[in-house]
Amino acid sequence: MNPLRRFAFEDGSDLAVLVAGLEQRAPFEREPNRTIDRTVYDTFDWRLFEARTVLEHERVTAISGTRKSTARTVPWLIWRSIDTGEVLGRLAMEQVGQFVWDLPNEPIVERLAPILEMRALQSLVTIRIEQVSLRLLGDEGKTEARVVIDRAWLPGADDPLAPVVEVIPVRGYADSAERLAELLAAQVVLRPVDHDVVEIALASVGFNPGGYRSKLDVSLDQAGTARDAIIEVLEALFAAMMANEPGTRADIDTEFLHDYRVAVRRTRSVLGMASGVVPERLLEHLRSEFKWLGDITTPTRDLDVYLLTYPEFEASLTESMRADLRSLRSFLVTHQHRAHLELVEGLDSARYVELMHRYQHWLAHPKREPGASDPRRVPRFNEPAVTFASTCVWKAYRRLIKAGRRITVESPPESLHDLRKDAKKLRYALECFGSLFVAGEITPLIKALKGVQDVLGEFQDCEVQKGSLRGFGESMVTENGVASVPAVLAMGQLIDQIDEREHAARQQFAAHFESFDAKETRMHFRTLFAPASDGVLRQTDDGDVQHDPNSDALIDQPEMTESE
């Protein structure tokens, strides 16, 4: 498809004159003029926008014009490409469902599902549009391109925005669209523009498409100090917490809480690395308070996960057992609701308010903290950020390698759980401080680490799920008596299946860890992060490594003091 061509009207020009002028120059057919209420939808993290698409609900409120109308006035949900204007799919619907599973089972929904996943659609803005559209006809009366002229009113506005004129190409008729674009470009009242009315409308109500991403996005100053880097990362994480707090409170979808928790965990991880940079007394306070904050969000998240996994649970059972399992679902829904109420109480508590107040104040004025620049209390605060970050990553890496090599098939589940935490710490250190290093060097390391994290995650999920299902079963029997027996039996079946998955993950661990602990990756970590005293690698011209007594002896080196 050709890119969409878009023009804006110069102020004070006359739309009718333009249309009449166009109609004289080429064979056009006028569509009936339409008045449309167009509501724009996206998820909180702009998944549709990131896919360069836009989802709009259009309700035609009036039709008039030159041709007898046969258009039906059913409202449509229309999914379009931002770049080409191509309609990717449409659905006739009165009310837009909140989740993909609330939408009808149609092909367009199957395509939306992997983009939206579990995120709620939120209506962002509604604009009123008066639309004039013309079809450029070919020899046989075939539409070969369209011109759509939108005059839009922003919410609450008395006057419309300057009309926007778009050339919508029809596949296979590129020449006609090009001809039409040239015709429009030659009109003095028009000038080419990039933004369409939807983008203008979103901006008018304070939305910045793509403005929120769940991925941590900081770009640290390589010339900065350790304190600068820590504060900047924590500020970004605090912003992520604040961005997700309202959605967490309102329980719009599960991912607000998820992203909130990730920000809290990353914060705790950074606080854990900050010894010697931030005064210890403050650190101790923050570490314990953020641990509390993490803890009060856990019960809701756990139940969210079971509700999200429920369809998979169901699918893994036989038809008759599926029906039996239904009371587990209602149990989960009830308990999730309760847990969420308690979570909101926690977020409303004086403890939370104080923590946020204190924390925010410190982030804004880190130097005002007593002892903040006292070298006796914070010997590393002025250390170059790169040196500090390297130490953090190197420490986390060595710890993971050391612990990972100790894992055998006999190791208890707890040691795998601890290893998972170590892997997470390394991941967070790489993600938080990655921007201090050469772009492109960090991504392959994260990718290598991800293999280990995935298998550890699967193992841990299985371990936790088995325990939880047993716990749910007991609670269900206590709450509902014998009525819950069929569900508990079905859950027993689930536990058996999870046991198999856990066993498989356990078997796969060694291979994944070995591939992460490959020589190449070790060298990569060492080259990037090892302090000079740890032995510097020298490489010959052909990339071979010469005499490096430590490269294969990581675990033989003395363990550095842990800050936690």
Add this chain to the structure above:
Amino acid sequence: MKVLATYNIKGGVGKTATAVNLAYLAAAEGARTLVWDLDPQGAASFYFRVKPRVKGGSEALITGRRALDRAIKGTDYDNLDLIPADFSYRNMDLELGGAKKRTRRIDLLLRPMAKHYDYVILDCPPSISLVSENVFQAVNALIVPLIPTTLSIRTFDQLQAFLADNPGRKTRKVLAFFSMVDMRKNLHRELMSEMALPSRDVLDVRIPATSDIERMGVNRAPLPAFAPKSRSASAYQSLWTEIKSRL
């Protein structure tokens, strides 16, 4: 992606009207839909006002010299595209005969379309040929319009026999329905009740013989586009609903 074909050994049974109207209804529901007008007569292309011409003709498409997606034309309707007919399609049997995997060629050509379309509807020429054998391999379902006449039903039995001998795609369904039905004719009523046997799986919906359907050629548009409230349009809607439930 589901591939459907409107097919009958016999001509003049309402194949093209069915292909065009079903495609329109699928697209109107939001499914990305592609019609391939395989009939060199180009009736489907005519209904969509698209010139029955493909650069390089049948040879270029079948040999892959011209990618199938470069032959696609957008119709006047959202989500509804067309690969037009070309007069050279009358030689398609010969091109297919010379190709590798001669009975699976169309299936292979359509595979890459799965990323872009939810439904492909093939409007097939009548008769049993290498083209139709290719179609039998490519489709999830054959949509077979039947006029309730003795001859039409005889050709349906011939088709069933042929398909039984040439199994093709395992999951393929044969969905027949009565088309151009005139309930005032005793013969139509009698034959339809005779056909209502479990061995001959015929859909419940019947498409009446109406002048609306004939007007498609005058308006050069799918019936539901210009007469959405007509009896025939709602019959096609029911047909589409029933077909979807059977896929």
